[in-house]
Amino acid sequence: AIPEGLPAIVTIVLAMGVGRMAKRNAIIKRLPAVETLGCASVICSDKTGTLTKNQMTVLEVWTPSPGLRGQALALGTLCGDAKEGPGGYVGDPTETAIAQMAAREGLEKAQLERDMPRQGEAPFDSVRKRMATCHSLPAGGTLIAVKGAPEAVLSRCTQVQGPQGPRPMTEADRRRILGVGSDLAAKALRVLAVAYKDTPKLSREDRETESELIFCGLIGMEDPPRSGVKAAVAECKRAGILPVMITGDHAATALAIGKRLGFAKENSGVITGSELDRLSEAE
DSSP states (O other): OOGGGHHHHHHHHHHHHHHHHHTTTOOOSSTHHHHHHHTOOEEEEEOTTTTBOOOOEEEEEEOSSTTOHHHHHHHHHHSSOOEEETTEEESOHHHHHHHHHHHHTTOOHHHHHHHSOEEEEEOOOTTTOEEEEEEEOTTSSEEEEEEEOHHHHHTTEEEEEETTEEEEOOHHHHHHHHHHHHHHHHTTOEEEEEEEEEESSOOHHHHHHOOSEEEEEEEEEEOOBOTTHHHHHHHHHHTTOEEEEEOSSOHHHHHHHHHHHTSSOTTOOOOOHHHHHHSOSOO
16 A cells, blocks of 8 residues: 555444444444453452342341340431332332331331431441431430441440340350351351440440441342353453453352352352452562
8 A cells, every 4th residue: 555545444444343242232432442352361340239140138137135126226227327119119129128128028218217216327338337327216315326347346235135135245245246247258248247335315426336246147149140151250260361240249249249250169269359469469
């Protein structure tokens, strides 16, 4: 081609390449990016909403004594920001799943909040790993409802709910609760603990520390994998690419999901954020 025609030819050929890739479900704005992608040896992917559907469903509600299921679901519902919409609850998938399960068992969030209006909250954050809300009780006083990671909630509990009311928590109780939590996580469930306390007068410290709580139960939820993910992970491995799943879930939950999707082998391949922080750059 004469030099003057070269830019047009290159543009047309690149456009044809983009068209061919689009027919294979790959939309590329800059074709040279394909060359960079071809050199990829590791792919890191978020889990929730990417590898999974982000459609949480409550599968397990465990309580230390029989008959506390309703109380655990009510606490989990109150300590959340899910809103009731035309087609059900909307908001964070974890909180909507709890509210929907509670509603199916006759505990509508709107009625719970009419009976116990919210006074304030301490939002969830990655350091505290729990959320707390404060509610006015019909007979006076304040209810503090807490939900979060089992370890984070349990560390703030000094009592456990029993059939006749709260009783002091023992080390055996803690081991049992953490053991149940690990068992639920091993089933690829996301696990939250719920706890509460009644206080005659709300102070700033109560909202921030959520101390001397009464443990009430564990709620296990499933987020089903997206179709085709397992095949895509296997295809990456055949191509010599290492796929990595990144998640904020408990290590046992992450391992169970990773094994199901083909990321991890039996009881291997998991590293937590705190362990990662301790590694050197070379490691």
